[in-house]
Structures are given as C-alpha cells and as structure tokens.
Amino acid sequence: MTTVALDQVLDPKTAKRLAEPRTDFLIEDEVTPGVFVQEHGPFSSYQRTLIHEPQADGQVRIVETTEFRLDIPVWRPMFTPLMRRGLIELDREPHRRRWWPEEVITTRTTTLLSVLAVLSVVAGYLGVVIGQTIAFAAKDFGANTSLQANTLAALRVGVVLSAILIRRADRIGRRPLLLGFALASILFTASGALSNDMLTLGITQALARGFDTGLLTLLTLAVTEEVPAGVRSLSIALMALATGFGGALVLAVLPTADISSGSWRIVFVASLAFLPVLWWVAKNLPETRRFDVASEHHSPGQINWRRFALLAVSSFCASLFLSPASQLQNTYLDAERGFSAAKISLFRVLISTPVGLVILAAGYFADRYGRKRIGSMGLALGTVMSLTSYYQSGATLWVSSLLSVWLLGASFTALRGYQTELFPTRARAKIGGMLDVIAVSGSALGLVIVGHLSVVWGSIGPALLMLLWAPLLVAFLVSTRYPETASRELEEFNPGDTALEAPHHE
Secondary structure, eight states: OEEEEEEEEEOHHHHHHHTSOOOSSSEEEEEETTEEEEEESSEEEEEEEEEEEEOTTSOEEEEEEEEEEEOOTTTHHHHHHHHHHHHTOSOOSOOOOSSSOSSOOOHHHHHHHHHHHHHHHHHHHHHHHHHHHHHHHHHHHTOOHHHHHHHHHHGGGHHHHHHHHHTTHHHHOHHHHHHHHHHHHHHHHHHGGGOSSHHHHHHHHHHHHHHHHHHHHHHHHHHHHHSOGGGHHHHHHHHHHHHHHHHHHHHHHGGGGGTSTTTTHHHHHGGGGGHHHHHHHHHHOOOOHHHHHHHHHTOOOOOOHHHHHHHHHHHHHHHHHHHHHHHTHHHHHHHTTOOOHHHHHHHHHHHHTTHHHHHHHHHHHHHHHOHHHHHHHHHHHHHHHHHHHTTOOHHHHHHHHHHHHHHHHHHHHHHTTHHHHTSOGGGHHHHHHHHHHHHHHHHHHHHHHHHHHHHHHSOHHHHHHTTTHHHHHHHHHHHHHOOOOTTOOHHHHOTTSOOOOOOOOO
C-alpha cells in the first residue's frame, strides 16, 4: 500500500469540494462521514480519510490521508509515483492528463492493458528474430542478398494461415487467439534453431512470423477496443514501446552470433524463455469489454468496404517500401558498410532507444490534436530519411537512421488504430487479418524487387529509390481521405455496435 497525505488550510469552498466524493481518477463511495472507498476505478485497494478543522479566521484545515494500491500488474512502479502526485492535487475535476485519461477506468481495463503490454514484449522479440539474424544465417548457409530477400519475402506466406484463424476472434473472443498465436509463434521461432538450410529456416519462420503478425494485430485490436476514446493513440504508443523493448532484447542476444558461424541459433532458442511468461499471461488476461457487449447484443458486424479499400491500398503501398527498408538494413550495414554483429547491435540500440519519448509524445498529441497531421507528416518525412540512410556512411548514416526511426515511429502510433476504429466489433479481427495479408503481400513484393535490383545494381539504396512513391502516396491519402478519429468513440463510426456504459453511481 502507498500512502499520501495532504495537510493544508484552505478556503471554505475548496474545503467543501474536497469533502465530496471524487469522480476524477475514480468514483468514490462515502461509507462513513469522512471515509471514502472506491466504487469504480483502477485500484485494487483504496481508502481516503478526510478531517475538517474550522479555523478562527473562517478558513478550514484539511487533513487528508489516502491509501491506495493500483491494480496494474508488472507496470505498477511506473504509475504509482504519478498517481501519488495526482491524488493530492486540489483540482478534483475530471480532466485529461499526459499520463492518465479523463474517463474513469476500472481494474478490468488496467489489468487487461498491463497484461497486453507484457504480451507485446513477447511479440516484439518474436517479430524481429529472423530479420536481425538472417544476415548471419545466410553467411552460414552461403546465401547471397537476393536469396535473403526472397526468404524474407516468402516468410509472409505464413500470415495467410493466421488471417484465416484470426476470424475466430470475432466469434470466440480475443483472449483465446491471443494466447494461441503467442504459443505457436514461440514454438515455431525456437524451431528455427534446428534449420540446416535457408529453406527449412524459411518454413519455420514463415509460420512463426505469421502467428506473430496475427498476435500484433489482435494486441492493437484489444487495446483500442478497451481504452477510453481520449487515449487510444497514447495506449498504442505504450504498446509500441513494450514491443520495441521486446525487439531490443533480441539485440542483447544478437552479439552471440559472432561466437561462431552457427551461434546465431542461440537467438532462436532464447524465445523459449517466454513460455513461463505466457503461462502468467493466461492466468491474468481478461476478455475485452466491447467483445462481451457485442456478443451479448449480437451486433451485426457490417463492414464499410470503401473504408476497407482505403486502408488496403495504404497497407500495401506502405509495406512495399518500408518492409525492405527495415528488413534489409542489417544486410546493408554488414555487406556495404562492414559492420560486425556487435556493431549492428550497438547501432540499433542507439538509434532506437530515444524513440520511446517520441512515440509517447506522438500518441499524446495524436489524441489531443488529431491523427492525420502527425501520421501523414511522420510517414512522408520518415520515408525520405529512411531512403537517405542507404546512401550514407559515418555520422550522417547514424543521424538519418535515427530521424527515420523517430518519424516512422510517430506515424505508426498515430495511424495504427484506424483498422480497429473504422470497423465494427464483430468484424475487427476479420478485417485485421485481411489487411495483414494485403500488407505482407506488399512487403513480399517489395523485398523481391529490392533484393533482385540490389544484386543487379550492387547496392540496396538505388533499389529502394524505385519504390519511394508508394509510402508518399499513403501520406497523401491520409491527409486527404482519412477521417479524423481522435477522441471519438468507436460507436460513432460503427452505429450498429452497442456503446459501453460508463462507470456511474448506483
């Protein structure tokens, strides 16, 4: 339990306001005079005790003691200091903070988001293993850049299976598929360590990558379904940070690839360490509220196909460039700039570590001022900087890569929620799976094109230049054709869905 105290002499109006039940962080119930407990809110334990002492000059001395424990598994230490300060503020009116929504959220929501963030760490590790290690596996197997790119392209086939299975999440719920996809991805990732050629590695990682792609789609879906309207982008940003942390764990293991020609396999075996984590997730993960409400009311799940077409074109075109630009960076650093595995790890860590603050800021401003401006500008500028990095060496390589990661991270945070926001609850998983297939089709085509042209021209940069138009087209569509969804409830775009009931006094 954490205790905070307030002891101040206040004017009678302010003192009276503090004597009323809170409705900002939580909804309080006054059980006895001056003693308040949680009726609805994010605390597993909560009690506020208030003492009034009238003063001779008409002022009132307030002695307030609040004992609380946030129901935020794993991540509680990050939020407790912020909540300590928030609970003793004199302004008790509900309002949006940089770190907490205006709406009252319950322990079910805080638990769900906390567990999803842990699962995001797992997904982040599994999602980048093959991309970070393929250059070393290719050396071991004697494969050239074109074969590496073709293998990475072939990995996308696995998403077809996850896209077929993910539809079940609209019927049986998000929770079973989240757990199933995570388990499958862990096991297939680990099996990559047994590969003896690029074909076997490609088959195992196609399945692993497919299930991980479905897992990431369901994570975004579950988060945006659950959180209040005013913090959807910020919540996606927090999940992106957790995913990035998982990806950074790969970089911590990657230097083992320098030990010997086959030691890259250690990175794959390390994924088995997440099995106990998944067991904990299974014990603590609830279903999303919106899925429960949609199931109870038999919501129709009617799809707006014009919106789908807009997002489908965007997903294909963005992946056409961004996937090879990201996936082949290690190959570029190794083959064209002579980086060792350790230096690649250092490079990745240094350009990625500061992006966390950028992503958080992007999430906050996207919720406050809108998705479209941040999303379109970040995508356009980030794409240009990404291409620029393939023509640089030395300090300019590091700077251009850093700016690319920052800008594209901000864009992702602002735009990722659209595939959930624009479609009804009983069709969101289906739409997510379809968009995954379209995105990986663009990704595979981009990898094949860049891989082939880079061998012909002897460099990756000119090959990427041929695809620069694709993400710039997406930036144009976002700024001119996308609706603004910031701070608007999902039911505004999907009137067939039943709205959630906000916490209220009985």
